[in-house]
Each structure stands twice: as structure tokens, then as C-alpha cells.
Amino acid sequence: xxxxxxxxxxxxxxxxxxxxxxxxxxxxxxxxxxxxxxxxxxxxxxxxxxxxxxxxxxxxxxxxxxxxxxxxxxxxxxxxxxxxxxxxxxxxxxxxxxxxxxxxxxxxxxxxxxxxxxxxxxxxxxxxxxxxxxxxxxxxxxxxxxxxxxxxxxxxxxxxxxxxxxxxxxxxxxxxxxxxxxxxxxxxxxxxxxxxxxxxxxxxxxxxxxxxxxxxxxxxxxxxxxxxxxxxxxxxxxxxxxxxxxxxxxxxxxxxxxxxxxxxxxxxxxxxxxxxxxxxxxxxxxxxxxxxxxxxxxxxxxxxxxxxxxxxxxxxxxxxxxxxxxxxxxxxxxxxxxxxxxxxxxxxxxxxxxxxxxxxxxxxxxxxxxxxxxxxxxxxxxxxxxxxxxxxxxxxxxxxxxxxxxxxxxxxxxxxxxxxxxxxxxxxxxxxxxxxxxxxxxxxxxxxxxxxxxxxxxxxxxxxxxxxxxxxxxxxxxxxxxxxxxxxxxxxxxxxxxxxxxxxxxxxxxxxxxxxxxxxxxxxxxxxxxxxxxxxxxxx
Numbered sequence: 001x002x003x004x005x006x007x008x009x010x011x012x013x014x015x016x017x018x019x020x021x022x023x024x025x026x027x028x029x030x031x032x033x034x035x036x037x038x039x040x041x042x043x044x045x046x047x048x049x050x051x052x053x054x055x056x057x058x059x060x061x062x063x064x065x066x067x068x069x070x071x072x073x074x075x076x077x078x079x080x081x082x083x084x085x086x087x088x089x090x091x092x093x094x095x096x097x098x099x100x101x102x103x104x105x106x107x108x109x110x111x112x113x114x115x116x117x118x119x120x121x122x123x124x125x126x127x128x129x130x131x132x133x134x135x136x137x138x139x140x141x142x143x144x145x146x147x148x149x150x151x152x153x154x155x156x157x158x159x160x161x162x163x164x165x166x167x168x169x170x171x172x173x174x175x176x177x178x179x180x181x182x183x184x185x186x187x188x189x190x191x192x193x194x195x196x197x198x199x200x201x202x203x204x205x206x207x208x209x210x211x212x213x214x215x216x217x218x219x220x221x222x223x224x225x226x227x228x229x230x231x232x233x234x235x236x237x238x239x240x241x242x243x244x245x246x247x248x249x250x251x252x253x254x255x256x257x258x259x260x261x262x263x264x265x266x267x268x269x270x271x272x273x274x275x276x277x278x279x280x281x282x283x284x285x286x287x288x289x290x291x292x293x294x295x296x297x298x299x300x301x302x303x304x305x306x307x308x309x310x311x312x313x314x315x316x317x318x319x320x321x322x323x324x325x326x327x328x329x330x331x332x333x334x335x336x337x338x339x340x341x342x343x344x345x346x347x348x349x350x351x352x353x354x355x356x357x358x359x360x361x362x363x364x365x366x367x368x369x370x371x372x373x374x375x376x377x378x379x380x381x382x383x384x385x386x387x388x389x390x391x392x393x394x395x396x397x398x399x400x401x402x403x404x405x406x407x408x409x410x411x412x413x414x415x416x417x418x419x420x421x422x423x424x425x426x427x428x429x430x431x432x433x434x435x436x437x438x439x440x441x442x443x444x445x446x447x448x449x450x451x452x453x454x455x456x457x458x459x460x461x462x463x464x465x466x467x468x469x470x471x472x473x474x475x476x477x478x479x480x481x482x483x484x485x486x487x488x489x490x491x492x493x494x495x496x497x498x499x500x501x502x503x504x505x506x507x508x509x510x511x512x513x514x515x516x517x518x519x520x521x522x523x524x525x526x527x528x529x530x531x532x533x534x535x536x537x538x539x540x
Contacts, residue, residue, distance in 0.1 A: 006222065006252060006262045009043040009173075009204065009230040010036050010245060012281070013058070014072050016236030017047070026057045028284050032233070035277045037065040039249075040266035045070045045100060050090030059094040067265075068138070071096040075103040075128040078116045082131035092135065099132045100140035100173075105160040106149030118156055126163040133168035140171040142206065147174065147181040150189050158196050171204045171228050176217060179210025179240060183220035190224035200225030207243045209235060214243035219251070222258070233281050234293070246278045250295045250327050268326070275328035288481045288500075291381075295327045302332040303343070332383070341366070351387045353394060365393045375514060376487040376494040382512035384501075384532040385525070391535070400470060400534045403527060404429045404437065406462070408455045408519060426458035432468060440465030456482070456522040463526055473537050474530060476504035484518065497521040501529045507536075 013029050016022065024032070029046065036044050044067045047055030062069055073091030076082045091099055103125045104110045110121040125141065132139040141164035143149075149157040161172045174190065181189075186205070194200050205221035205228070207214040218229055229252075235244030249266055252258045278296040282289040291299040301324040316323065316331065324331050341362050348355050355361060368389060369379055379386040391397035408426040415421050425443040432438075442461035444454075464474045481500040486493050495518045500510045509532060513524030 003263050004201075004227065004261060006264050007042045007204075007228045008040075008245070008249065008264055008266065009045065009070075009228055010041045010232065011045040011072075011206075011230055011242065012036070012232040012236055012245075014045045014047045014055075015238065015242055016232040018238040019236045019241065020238075022236060022285060024054065024284070026054055026061055029054070029058045030061060030063055031284065032281065033065060033067075033069075034063055035280060036233075037063070037067045038270065039273060039277060040264065040270045041067050041245075042265045043068045043070050043098060045072050046094075046096070048072045048091070049094040050087065056090075056094075059096070068098045069096045070098040070100050070140070072100045072102070075101050075124045076131075078114070078120045078124060082127045085128075088128060088131070092132070092137075096137070098138040098140065100142055101128050101132070102142040102144050102175075103128070103160065103164070104145070104149075105143035105157045106145035107153045107156045109145055109149070110156075118159075122159055122163045125160055126167045129164045129167035129169045139164075139167075139169045140173060140204070141165075141169045142173045142175055144175050145177045147176045147186065147189060148178060150193075151181075151185075154192075158193065161193065161198060162196075165198050165202060170202065172198055172202055173204035173206050173228065173230060174221070174226070175206040176208055176214075179208030179214065181207075181217065182211065183213055183216045186217045187220040187224040190221045190226050194225045201227045204228030204230055205243075206230040208237060209240040209242065209244075212240075214241070215247050215251070218243045218248060219258075222252075222262075234278055234290075236281075246274055246296050247294045249274060250322070254322050254326060271326060272328045295322075296329060298332070300324070300329055347383070347386070348390060351390070353387075353390060353396065355394070361394055365390050368393060376496050377512055377514050378496060378498065379512065382498055382510045382525075384509040385511045385528045388528055388531055388535075398535060398539060399433075399531070400538070401430045401432045401467065403463075404431050406459060406523065408459050408462075410455050422454070424455040424458040426455065426462040428459065428462040428465075430463075430467065436468070438466045438468055440467075455519050456526075459519065459523050460526050463523075464530065467530070470530075470534055470538075473533060477529065477533060478502050480508065482522075487514075495521045497525050499525045499529065501533075503533065509533075 012032060017024055033044050044065060046058050046062055046069055049056050049059050049071050059071065071091050071094040073088060076085040076088050082088060104114060104121055107118055110116060110118055129139045129141055143161050146157055165172050203226040205218050205226045207217040229248060231243035231245040231248055233245055235241040250271060252262060252264060253266060253271055275296040279289050291297050294300060301320055303319055344362055344366060345355060388397060406428040408424060410422060410424040412422045423444055427439060427441050429437060429439045440462040442458050442465055444458050467474050479499060480502050483498045485496045487496050494514060494516055497513045498510055500508060502508045511525040511528035513521040515521035
């Protein structure tokens with residue numbers, strides 16, 4: 001059987017930007033476009049030129065890409081020609097070789113939203129696509145609300161699509177705009193569209209995730225014959241998001257029947273970078289990556305139960321559907337009170353600590369983990385703190401310094417302008433192994449890593465303000481996430497703080513602190529982060 005070509009169309013920079021709380025800068029969009037191009041995406045939809053200053057600026061600054069940079073807009077308005085529609089002109093003036101226009105294919109939207117006749121809408125579609133083609137551009141037609149329209153009035157939904165196809169559109173994209181069409185319906189309708197005369201190699205699929213079926217619906221359309229796949233990185237998009245390309249692309253390359261039937265522009269070598277690209281996007285958005293995300297999530301290949309870990313050590317495919325390295329991810333054996341010695345030895349090995357099977361230290365470490373978790377600690381996601389605990393029990397923990405004392409003060413007051421301000425300052429005194437001492441001081445006049453004016457940020461800045469010979473190693477640590485949980489209620493409440501860190505080498509690690517006092521719990525986690533960093537960088 002000859003292999004067929006699937007074309008990947010990314011709309012992160014346009015549809016993804018419609019996510020609540022997401023606003024890309026021009027520089028952000030350039031960075032994302034370059035990453036998409038390296039991955040091997042066929043089409044990059046850069047935005048709607050003329051709709052907002054950022055999108056217009058992006059097309060002026062857009063990098064040269066192998067991928068087809070695509071400008072997005074809408075079909076011409078009724079009562080004017082395509083040549084004299086200023087909105088359509090702005091899209092054409094972006095200068096891209098490919099143009100995608102959205103138009104109505106649901107009779108209800110034509111008559112209720114646009115207030116025009118069905119015939120007028122059909123002519124708007126035909127004339128707009130014909131205008132793009134006449135200018136030597138590749139044309140795409142996004143049939144908005146197509147599946148709802150087809151279920152309501154199949155004759156008109158097909159008429160709208162045929163108008164674009166016959167006018168020369170390279171792709172007619174069937175859009176599940178409201179995200180409510182289920183995969184079996186999508187498969188049936190795509191098959192009927194092909195049977196009605198629009199070939200599958202001219203059809204695209206664009207789904208939304210309002211029923212958690214965007215990826216499944218996209219795959220159903222591919223099975224039915226559609227040959228262009230649209231989506232966004234990390235499933236960004238309006239409301240519940242779009243089809244997630246970070247799930248779709250690995251599925252198409254690695255899972256049957258797709259892997260043996262189709263080629264895409266993404267090579268297996270490039271696929272290794274998809275986890276990094278996914279996390280890069282989250283870093284740009286200043287949000288925490290979803291740990292449970294398929295393929296790319298930090299927990300996608302995490303094995304917590306002792307039985308699972310034991311089997312994984314013998315043969316990873318007992319509990320993994322692919323090798324994590326294929327998508328640039330890694331296997332994790334977390335520690336928790338459910339752990340057995342298989343988990344423990346695997347996790348110790350990953351930290352470079354070789355302990356023989358049956359070593360009494362294994363039992364001591366497990367008992368210590370369980371006792372600490374009874375007290376409120378959680379080592380499931382705080383792997384760095386677990387490693388420090390294990391090293392201590394094994395007699396392999398080097399303490400490069402000790403904290404002698406710390407003090408933190410917060411003050412709420414009005415400033416000279418009558419504004420309420422809250423200021424925090426902190427002092428941390430440390431003693432080194434040679435007996436020397438240094439004191440770090442910070443006042444939150446210039447808050448940094450945590451983007452927070454509070455006492456925890458003040459402590460962090462004071463702690464790393466003056467660590468003598470270790471300063472260059474500590475300066476590159478950045479805080480990526482800060483999570484607080486109350487493990488008990490009432491007057492005996494215990495606070496657990498888990499903090500994620502990253503250094504200049506791209507390494508990420510997490511630590512945990514527990515105390516009735518949230519500041520003290522945070523300080524414990526901060527201190528563990530520095531201790532782990534120094535051990536990893538300085539110990540042979």
C-alpha cells in the first residue's frame with residue numbers, strides 16, 4: 001500500500017491566541033513560529049492582519065520559514081466586490097503565499113448573524129476565493145459551523161463548500177466550531193462530503209474540544225479521508241481549546257494504523273523536540289505545564305505503584321505505550337508511601353546512587369519516607385528533596401553550608417502618596433564548612449523571580465544574596481512554580497509547600513517543605529533547592 005501525505009496546519013498564533021488570558025507579543029509569535037517550522041509543520045497561521053496591531057506587526061517581522069506562512073481573514077462582505085473590500089485587502093496585503101478565509105456554511109448563521117440571503121453568502125465565498133486564486137495565492141476556505149450546518153441543512157452546507165472548491169480553493173476545511181460534534185458523526189459526515197464530490201485530499205478538519213473529543217474527532221476525519229489536520233500546540237484555543245497537536249502529531253507518527261499509512265512533514269528526529277516545544281510555549285505564557293498531558297507531560301511516564309515499577313524495570317512496555325525518548329520525555333519513578341524497593345532502587349539509580357538489592361539502607365529509606373509523608377511531606381513530585389533524604393540515610397550527603405538563622409518582616413502601611421503598600425525584608429545568615437559566615441539581606445523594592453512582594457520572595461532573595469564560593473551556581477536558579485496545600489485543618493493545620501526550579505542548563509527539579517508556618521515551610525523548600533543544586537554540580 002502506498003503511503004499518503006497528511007498536511008499539518010498550526011493555528012496557535014491565531015486561534016490559540018483566542019484562549020482566555022493569552023496574549024502573544026510579536027517576539028513571542030516569532031519564537032513560536034520558528035519552533036513550529038523546525039518541528040516540520042506544513043502551514044503556520046500567523047494571525048489576522050488588520051484585526052489588531054500585534055498580528056499586523058508579526059506579518060511585517062515574520063521569519064522566513066519552510067512552512068507556508070498563512071494570513072487569516074474572512075470572506076468579502078455583501079454589497080461590495082472582493083477587489084474593493086478593505087478587510088479582505090488587509091489580509092492580502094500581508095503578502096503571504098497562502099490565505100485562509102473563514103465563511104459561513106450554516107444557514108442559520110447566514111440569515112441570523114449576517115442578515116443576508118443564502119445565495120448572497122454563496123457568492124461572497126466564491127468571489128473571495130476566486131480573488132485570492134487570481135492573485136496567485138494558495139486559498140483555504142474555513143467552513144465555519146460546518147458540522148452543525150450540515151446536520152441542519154446538508155444541501156446548503158455542501159453548497160457553501162462547493163462554491164469554495166470550484167473557485168479554486170486548495171483546501172476546504174470542515175470546522176466543528178462549537179466543538180459539539182462527536183467522532184462517529186464527524187466520520188460519517190466527512191465520508192458524505194467526499195461522496196458528494198469534494199475529494200479527501202482537498203479536505204481539512206478543524207475541531208474544538210468542548211466535549212473532550214477534539215483529537216478523537218480529528219482522527220475520525222482522517223480515517224474518513226480528510227488529509228489536512230488543523231490544531232494548536234498544547235490544545236490552546238477559545239473556550240475549551242482546539243485539537244491538541246502535541247497529542248495528534250505523536251499519534252500520527254507512532255500509532256497504527258496512521259504510522260504505516262501516512263507521511264507528514266515531521267520526522268522522527270524532529271519529534272524528539274516536541275516535549276521541549278510544548279514546555280517552551282508554557283514558559284512564554286508563564287503558566288505551569290499540565291503534568292498529565294499525553295506524551296509531553298511530566299507525569300506521562302511516571303510509575304508510582306511498586307508493582308508497576310518492578311515490571312518497568314524488567315520491560316518498560318509493560319506499562320508504557322511508547323518509549324518516552326521518542327517524544328523527548330523521560331521515565332519517572334516517583335517516591336511515595338506506596339513505593340516498594342523496585343521504585344526505590346530505580347529512583348536512586350537515576351540520582352547516581354547505586355544500592356544493592358537487599359541492602360538494609362533501602363528499608364530505612366522507605367520507612368523514613370513513609371514517616372515523613374505521615375507528617376505531611378509529599379515526595380511524589382518533589383524528587384530533589386527525596387534525593388537529599390536518601391543521601392542523608394546513605395551517608396552521602398555533603399552539607400556545603402548551614403543556615404544559622406533567618407528573619408523576615410512584613411509591613412503594611414500607606415506611602416507618601418496615600419497608597420497602601422506591603423513591604424517585606426529578610427535577613428539570612430549562613431555558616432560555611434570553614435567556619436566563616438555571611439549574611440544576605442533583601443528588601444522587596446525590586447522583586448524578582450516570584451513576581452511577588454511577599455515574605456517568601458524576600459527570603460529567597462536574601463538566601464541567595466551572598467553564598468560566597470557558590471554564588472555563580474546559585475544565580476542561575478529560577479523559580480518556575482509555587483504550590484501550597486493545607487494538609488490538616490483547624491488549629492493544628494500543617495502547610496505543605498512544593499516549589500519547582502530550573503537552572504541555566506535547563507534542568508528542572510522540585511522540593512518540598514512542611515511546617516505549621518507557611519514561611520518556614522517555604523524556606524525549607526528553598527533551602528533544599530540550593531542544597532540539591534550544589535550536590536549535583538559539585539559532587540563527583
